[in-house]
Amino acid sequence: MIKEILMPKLGLTMVEGKIIQWFVKEGEFVNVGDKLFEVETDKLTNEIMADTEGILKNILVNEGETAEVKALIGIIAGENDDISSILTNSGVEIQQLIDIEFSEETPITEQPENIESSYIKATPYAKKLAEERGIDINNVTATGYRGTIVANDVENAEINEIKIKVTPTARKMAEDKGINLAEIYTGTKIKKADILAIEEKYPQDNEFENEKASSMRKIIAQRMKNTWAGTPMVTFNMEADMTETINLREKLKAVYERDGIRLTYNHIIMKILSKLLVKYRYLNASFDNDTIIYHKHVNLGIAVDVEKGLMVPNVKEIEKMTLREIAVQTEKLIEDARTNKLSPDYLSGGTFTITNLGMFGIESFSPIINKPEVAILGINKIAEKPVVVNKEIVIRPMMNLSLTTDHSLVDGALSAKFLKEIVEIIENPYLLID
Amino acid sequence: MRQITFSQATLEAMAEEMRRDENIFVMGEDIARQGGVFGQFKGLSDEFGDRIMDTPISETAIIGAAVGAAMAGMRPVADMHFADFMGVAMDELFNQMAKIRYMFGGQTTVPMIVRAPDGLSSCAAAQHSQSIEAWFMNIPGIKVVAPSNPADAKGLLKSALRDDNPVIYFENKILYREKGEVSEEEFLVPIGKANIVREGTDITIISYSIGMKKAYEVADKLEKQGIHAEIIDLRTLVPYDKEAILKSVKKTHRLAIIHEAVKQGGAGSEIAAFVAENAIEYLDAPIMRFGAPFVPVPFSPPLEKAYRLDSDKIVEEILEKF
Structure with missing residues (x-):
């Protein structure tokens, strides 16, 4: 039986996916439930299992390549199955015919595609140059004849890479010991003796351990850097007296618990936000160059720390929800995020985000906005503090709120007004039924 | 002179x-x-x-x-x-x-x-x-x-x-x-010594005898494309000047050999093999041999014309390797 492997659609908004890894090599046998490949969308990465047993005959989309949803990315088939018609339809066979037409004098037979693809085509001189100059030939873009890396390509690659002259032995030693050649390069060729000298100088060569960053970490890093570099962010802080909100929670908690629902301060603050964000349209918006995009609904995101990093699922159309519904839905999303069961749709389309570091004792911080949103609310620790009420010093449970806004759309006065209104409702939660 | x-x-x-x-x-x-x-x-x-x-x-x-x-x-x-x-x-x-x-x-x-x-x-x-x-x-x-x-x-x-x-x-x-x-004074040309007739940096073209006419034509055409060919007139095939060949190839990183004789098993094959054995790490393109097709020389004038080396085709093939 022949099974075409298609790029899965992981959520409504997914249009394409990138293959991060094939767990099975071409020609290997897979059982139902075996890990087949890992795919990355702009939101997350997922491991896809085989739902058919057979031999993985062809990988049509290689690691690092991107394919549209429903595109043919591989074929599982039995040993004697003829898959040529599938390949013809997918354009693979046609490509091979063209190759043959252009190949010179007939006796030369081309290597099968899968063998060639793993070999880096570079001229001997290009390889020699790359080795001499410490350039990884894998990172060089080929512009030469028949897709071959030629010396010129290595020279161009060098512009982007620091030129490091190093003997092959020294290179190997540096790799083994995790020494970064770029850091010790002074312009003269690095030799074995230089590496040994470094070792002597810093005898604990295990001070560093390198780990390749996960896809999620790379995505987080990229998004954070882009936001940080491209957004004028201001963080505003204001304290709220939690007395009334604590009372509210204590009274509702017991009621909710009967139905197995856990109520947290997050849920109450989310309820407050769901109300206010309908009123403060600028805070529930996106800004795209010269266009302000107001979102019809409030899709409220909550930052969840998961094993490998951070995820921000959002509660859709929260403005229509009761506190009870908010509590149920939020906890489900958090649970799904932590068990990697989250549908990607819940990771996109958010309009505002909250992030709570109170349980770690944090009293104030500057959260980074989750683009393309324009604001994020940081929630801090509730701490008993002396405050002045009616000219008397009393002890009250206080909590600081840290609101970061994108100043390109949201001005300081508006941010302050919004934050003040949150605090007002926290201090007088009866306003929720107003 | x-x-x-x-x-x-x-x-x-x-x-x-x-x-x-x-x-x-x-x-x-x-x-x-x-x-x-x-x-x-x-x-x-x-x-x-x-x-x-x-x-x-x-x-x-x-x-x-x-x-x-x-x-x-x-x-x-x-x-x-x-x-x-x-x-x-x-x-x-x-x-x-x-x-x-x-x-x-x-x-x-x-x-x-x-x-x-x-x-x-x-x-x-x-x-x-x-x-x-x-x-x-x-x-x-x-x-x-x-x-x-x-x-x-x-x-x-x-x-x-x-x-x-x-x-x-x-x-x-x-x-x-x-x-x-030709100088009127007496002179000898030593057997075994090639002549670098034109210095260049981008490709070495080796030839001898009538093939040299093509070598010059090809080099002139390449020059118009900004490619500076070095031309070696081998002069002697046995013994041939290995030193001159290696020195040039190590400089230009590309090699083309042109001769009127049949390409298969021709002098170019020996030179190509010698360079591959001794300087493959200096090559930035496949070695290119240009010679006659593997057929007897035709009598028919149009066929004889087709049999001859064509400098345009040689140039085209060389350019593909850049």
Whole structure:
């Protein structure tokens, strides 16, 4: 039986996916439930299992390549199955015919595609140059004849890479010991003796351990850097007296618990936000160059720390929800995020985000906005503090709120007004039924 | 400097050396009375009388007699009329001429020259148009030279006439008429030394004999594309100048070899293999060989034209490798 492997659609908004890894090599046998490949969308990465047993005959989309949803990315088939018609339809066979037409004098037979693809085509001189100059030939873009890396390509690659002259032995030693050649390069060729000298100088060569960053970490890093570099962010802080909100929670908690629902301060603050964000349209918006995009609904995101990093699922159309519904839905999303069961749709389309570091004792911080949103609310620790009420010093449970806004759309006065209104409702939660 | 033809240059070399060494004499068909089919012996018999001898039509006899004379202390020059006819005397050439010095442990030498006019002329067909230098690159005991211009023709012939080993002197039929600067002062061109006729940085083009005309054409066309070709005139095929080839390839990182002879198993194959063995790490493109297709030379004029090297096609193929 022949099974075409298609790029899965992981959520409504997914249009394409990138293959991060094939767990099975071409020609290997897979059982139902075996890990087949890992795919990355702009939101997350997922491991896809085989739902058919057979031999993985062809990988049509290689690691690092991107394919549209429903595109043919591989074929599982039995040993004697003829898959040529599938390949013809997918354009693979046609490509091979063209190759043959252009190949010179007939006796030369081309290597099968899968063998060639793993070999880096570079001229001997290009390889020699790359080795001499410490350039990884894998990172060089080929512009030469028949897709071959030629010396010129290595020279161009060098512009982007620091030129490091190093003997092959020294290179190997540096790799083994995790020494970064770029850091010790002074312009003269690095030799074995230089590496040994470094070792002597810093005898604990295990001070560093390198780990390749996960896809999620790379995505987080990229998004954070882009936001940080491209957004004028201001963080505003204001304290709220939690007395009334604590009372509210204590009274509702017991009621909710009967139905197995856990109520947290997050849920109450989310309820407050769901109300206010309908009123403060600028805070529930996106800004795209010269266009302000107001979102019809409030899709409220909550930052969840998961094993490998951070995820921000959002509660859709929260403005229509009761506190009870908010509590149920939020906890489900958090649970799904932590068990990697989250549908990607819940990771996109958010309009505002909250992030709570109170349980770690944090009293104030500057959260980074989750683009393309324009604001994020940081929630801090509730701490008993002396405050002045009616000219008397009393002890009250206080909590600081840290609101970061994108100043390109949201001005300081508006941010302050919004934050003040949150605090007002926290201090007088009866306003929720107003 | 004065300009003389290739043919005149060989005549001068013969006359000068025959005056210098009375052991030199010439045997061949139609060379004394007629002066050679290409005029390359014209007037020699006036000065040297019976040292220029017309022979019966028997290459076997000519080479056999020359080998004997050389062993007896003479320095015979055997003219083959057309290189294509050497096949008739092949045993004399490759078993006798090439091996005798070795077989007798150096007790005798065979200082002789076989003059072999070769190459395409105009519709001379399959048996009168060949370039067969590669055959003799595979026979130890023979030196092989193939000059490309009048000066080298003279200098190499004079060196060959003084060499104590058998030398096959391939002289291209079309080149006989070509003029070039030749010094009036006496000079020799050493056997085994290539000539870097044009310096360049991007590709080494190696050729010899008539192939050099294509080498220049190709280099000129490449120059217009901004590619500076280095041209090596090999001059001598056995021994060939390995040092010059390696030095150039290590500089330019690309190699093309051009010859009129058949590409398969041609001189270019030997050079390509030598470079691949010794300097593959310096190559930034596949080695390119340009020679005749693997077919007999056609008589038909359009087909003969198609058979010839085309510098435009060579340029095109070279450009693909950049």
